Amino acid sequence: MGSQDDAEGRLRRIEAVTDTGLAQLDTEKLLSELLERVRELLHADTATVLLVDAAGRHLLATAAVGIEEEVRQGVRVPVGSGFAGGIAASRQPTVIDHVDESTVVNPLLWERGLHGLAGAPMIANGRLIGVLHVGTVTPQQFTGDDLHLLQLVADRIALATYNQVSAVERAAVEALQYSLVPTVLPEVSGLTVASRYVPGADTGVGGDWYDVFPLPGDRVGIVMGDVVGHGLTAAVVMGRLRSALRAYALEFADPGTVLDRLDRKAQHFEHGTMMATVSYAVVDATREQVTVALAGHLPPMLAVPGQKTVLSELPVCTPIGFPSNGQPCPSTVLDLPPGGVLCFYTDGLVERSDSTIDVGLERLRRIVTPEPPEAVCVRVMTTLVGIERARDDIALLVLRREPGQD
Amino acid sequence: MSQQPQMLTVVSARQDGAVVVSLTGELDMATVGQASTALKEAVETGAPVVLDLTGLQFFSSAGLNMLLQLHEDARERQLDVRLAGDQRAVARPLELTGLIELFPVYPSVTAALAARSA
Numbered sequence: 001m002g003s004q005d006d007a008e009g010r011l012r013r014i015e016a017v018t019d020t021g022l023a024q025l026d027t028e029k030l031l032s033e034l035l036e037r038v039r040e041l042l043h044a045d046t047a048t049v050l051l052v053d054a055a056g057r058h059l060l061a062t063a064a065v066g067i068e069e070e071v072r073q074g075v076r077v078p079v080g081s082g083f084a085g086g087i088a089a090s091r092q093p094t095v096i097d098h099v100d101e102s103t104v105v106n107p108l109l110w111e112r113g114l115h116g117l118a119g120a121p122m123i124a125n126g127r128l129i130g131v132l133h134v135g136t137v138t139p140q141q142f143t144g145d146d147l148h149l150l151q152l153v154a155d156r157i158a159l160a161t162y163n164q165v166s167a168v169e170r171a172a173v174e175a176l177q178y179s180l181v182p183t184v185l186p187e188v189s190g191l192t193v194a195s196r197y198v199p200g201a202d203t204g205v206g207g208d209w210y211d212v213f214p215l216p217g218d219r220v221g222i223v224m225g226d227v228v229g230h231g232l233t234a235a236v237v238m239g240r241l242r243s244a245l246r247a248y249a250l251e252f253a254d255p256g257t258v259l260d261r262l263d264r265k266a267q268h269f270e271h272g273t274m275m276a277t278v279s280y281a282v283v284d285a286t287r288e289q290v291t292v293a294l295a296g297h298l299p300p301m302l303a304v305p306g307q308k309t310v311l312s313e314l315p316v317c318t319p320i321g322f323p324s325n326g327q328p329c330p331s332t333v334l335d336l337p338p339g340g341v342l343c344f345y346t347d348g349l350v351e352r353s354d355s356t357i358d359v360g361l362e363r364l365r366r367i368v369t370p371e372p373p374e375a376v377c378v379r380v381m382t383t384l385v386g387i388e389r390a391r392d393d394i395a396l397l398v399l400r401r402e403p404g405q406d
Numbered sequence: 407m408s409q410q411p412q413m414l415t416v417v418s419a420r421q422d423g424a425v426v427v428s429l430t431g432e433l434d435m436a437t438v439g440q441a442s443t444a445l446k447e448a449v450e451t452g453a454p455v456v457l458d459l460t461g462l463q464f465f466s467s468a469g470l471n472m473l474l475q476l477h478e479d480a481r482e483r484q485l486d487v488r489l490a491g492d493q494r495a496v497a498r499p500l501e502l503t504g505l506i507e508l509f510p511v512y513p514s515v516t517a518a519l520a521a522r523s524a
Contacts, residue, residue: 228467228474275471275474277467277470277503294504296503296504296505297503298502299502316502318504318507318508319470319474319503322474322477322505322508323478323481347466347467351466351467356463356464356498357498357499358494358498392467
C-alpha cells in the first residue's frame with residue numbers, strides 16, 4: 001500500500017509538472033525540466049530522452065540530465081541496436097543490470113560509470129516518438145514498480161512532445177505555405193484573376209500552390225501545382241519547384257519546354273523522392289490565346305460566353321519528378337474570347353471518397369461560368385466545398401479575359 | 407479517420423511465375439499505405455509484378471504516388487510490371503495524369519499474365 005501511495009504521489013508530481021506552465025517552454029526546455037523530475041523520482045543519476053528522426057531509423061539524444069554530453073555530442077543510436085534502439089524496435093520497457101559494449105552501443109554510458117539502466121518507449125497516437133531512459137551509478141536494481149512509473153512518465157512526455165513538435169511543424173508549414181502562395185495576385189492588364197487556397201482537414205497544409213507572374217513581352221504566366229504528400233517536406237519541395245519554374249519561365253517561351261526543364265531538374269536533384277503535378281499556362285500579349293502544358297495535372301475548365309463550359313481535354317505528360325518515357329511535354333493553344341474564363345484547380349476540389357473523378361469534374365463543369373473570377377470562386381467553393389472541410393487541400397485559380405468594349 | 411473501417415483489401419499471390427497483388431475496394435489516402443507495403447514486398451521477390459486493380463471502385467491521387475514508387479522500385483531491379491483493370495474508375499485517373507503511358511494496362515489478370523509470357 002505504502003509503495004502504491006508513494007507511486008501515486010510521485011505520479012501526481014509528474015502530472016503537476018506536465019500539466020501546468022509548460023506550454024510556453026520550447027521542446028528542449030520542457031524535456032530538461034521533466035527529466036530533472038524523473039531523475040529525482042526514481043533516485044537515478046542520469047535521465048535521457050532520445051527522439052526518433054523523421055525517417056524512423058535513428059534515435060537522437062535530445063535532452064539529458066546527469067549526462068549532458070550525450071546531447072552536446074549529438075549521440076545517435078540506430079533503431080534496433082543496443083539498449084535504447086532495442087526498446088524503440090520492440091516498444092517494450094526494459095531493464096538491464098550491467099552496462100558495457102555487449103548491452104549498449106553508446107560508449108558514453110559505460111564511461112559515465114553506469115551500472116543499471118531502465119528504459120521505456122515514448123508512444124503517442126500509436127506513433128513512436130522516442131525512448132526515455134534512466135541510469136544509476138550504484139548497483140541499485142530498478143524494480144517492476146520503477147519500470148511501471150517510468151512507462152507512465154514516458155507516455156506523458158511522449159504526448160507533450162508530440163503535441164509540441166506537431167504544433168511547431170504545423171506553424172512552420174503554414175508560414176511557408178502562406179509566404180509562397182500569393183494572397184494578393186498581381187494586377188495584369190486585360191485579365192482579371194481570383195484564387196482560393198484551403199488546407200485539408202485531414203492533412204493540414206500540403207503542397208498545393210499557384211502562381212501568377214508577368215513575363216517579358218507583356219505575357220502572363222499562370223501556374224497551378226500539387227506536390228504529392230503533405231506537411232513540411234511537401235511545402236519545402238513546393239517552394240523549390242515554384243522558384244525553379246519561375247526561373248525557367250523567364251528563359252523559355254514554350255510552357256511544355258518549361259515543364260520539361262523542371263522535370264529534368266527534379267529528376268536529377270531529387271531522384272525518385274518527389275512528385276508533383278503541374279499545370280503551366282502562358283497568356284499572350286493580346287490576351288486572345290493561352291498556351292497550356294500539363295504534367296499529370298487535371299486540365300482546366302474553359303467557359304466561353306454563349307457556349308457550354310468544357311473540360312479542356314488537352315494532351316498531358318507524366319508528372320514532374322516521375323521517370324518519364326522521354327516524350328517532350330506537349331503545349332496546346334486555347335482560344336480565349338473576350339469574357340472567357342479558364343479555371344485551374346487541384347484534385348482536392350473534385351475528388352471525394354464517395355464518387356469517382358468523373359462525378360467531381362462534372363459537378364465543377366456545371367458551375368464554372370464566364371463571369372467575374374471572384375464570383376466564380378465564391379460559387380465553386382460554396383457548391384463543392386460548402387461548410388464541410390475538405391480532407392485534402394484545395395487550390396483554385398480563375399482567370400478571365402476582360403469582356404470587349406463593343 | 408479511425409472511425410471509418412478499412413475500405414481496401416490487399417491480397418498477394420504467386421501465379422504463373424509472377425506476383426499478383428490484388429487491390430479490392432477504395433484506394434485513397436487512408437488505405438494507400440497497406441497497398442504500398444504489399445507492392446514493396448512483391449518487388450523484393452524479384453519476380454514480375456501484376457498489379458490487379460480490377461476490384462477497385464475508387465482510385466485517388468494517393469494512388470499516383472504508389473505507382474511512382476512501384477515504377478521506380480521495378481526499374482531499379484529491371485522488373486516487368488503490368489496493370490490489370492481498365493474500368494473507368496481506374497483508367498480515367500491514369501489517363502488524366504498521363505501515367506497510362508508508362509504502364510501496360512490489361513482488362514484482366516489473365517490477359518496481363520498471358521501477354522507477359524508471350
